[in-house]
Amino acid sequence: MNERIDPFVQMLDSYKAAVFAKDVDAFATLYDDDVHIFDMWGAWSLHGIASWRNMAVEWFSSLGSERVIVDVKDAQSTLVGELAIGHAILTYTAVSAEGKELRSLSNRITIGLKRTGESWKVLHEHTSAPIDQRSLKAILQYSGGG
Numbered sequence: 001m002n003e004r005i006d007p008f009v010q011m012l013d014s015y016k017a018a019v020f021a022k023d024v025d026a027f028a029t030l031y032d033d034d035v036h037i038f039d040m041w042g043a044w045s046l047h048g049i050a051s052w053r054n055m056a057v058e059w060f061s062s063l064g065s066e067r068v069i070v071d072v073k074d075a076q077s078t079l080v081g082e083l084a085i086g087h088a089i090l091t092y093t094a095v096s097a098e099g100k101e102l103r104s105l106s107n108r109i110t111i112g113l114k115r116t117g118e119s120w121k122v123l124h125e126h127t128s129a130p131i132d133q134r135s136l137k138a139i140l141q142y143s144g145g146g
Contacts, residue, residue, distance in 0.1 A: 007113050007120035008077035008086030016070040019092075022060040028053045032114065032121040040107055040127045040138070065097040073142065082115040089142050090127075106142035 011030055018026035028049060037046040039055070046052050070090055077086030093104040112124040129138040 006077055006086075007079065007084045007115075008111065009075060011111065011113060011120060011122065012072050012075060012086075012088065016072070019068050019070050022063060022067065024053060024056045024060060027056045027060075030122055031125075032116065032123045035122055036124050038124075038126040038128075040129060063094070066094050066102065067097075069093045069095060073144075084113040084120065086111050086113075091142060105140040107140065 014026065014030055017023075018030070031049055031052055033049045035047070035049055035052055037052055037055075038044075039046060042055075043051075046055060070092055073089040073091070075086060075088035077084055087108065087110045089106055090109050091104055091106040094102040096102055107127045107129045110126045111122055113120045114123045129140055131137070132139055
């Protein structure tokens with residue numbers, strides 16, 4: 001990229017920190033008011049920051065004393081003017097209050113960002129996982145490559 005700071009990588013770093021801290025405000029700040037989300041969990045899609053913020057409140061409160069560590073692999077992005085698009089593999093690992101790994105899952109993510117003043121905001125986010133053709137179940141463990 002031609003710019004010093006990759007807005008996609010910067011967004012992912014902020015996302016990881018907000019998820020680990022279970023900080024709904026920091027999480028929601030990453031997204032545009034008119035964000036459109038194609039998420040893997042529950043709803044077919046969510047539109048607008050209010051519905052996405054509500055999802056974060058439910059997710060973070062469902063964790064109790066657990067925290068979630070987000071690991072990013074294979075992040076790539078392209079910047080064109082006021083827009084950036086990137087994709088990566090994210091692995092979410094739940095850890096106990098004592099730091100013991102409890103469970104993990106991976107998914108693919110594609111994010112479109114737009115520059116809003118001096119900051120970048122997520123305008124569109126799409127998460128997915130490949131589907132096993134025999135069982136028709138999502139494959140939620142990343143094995144690399146492909």
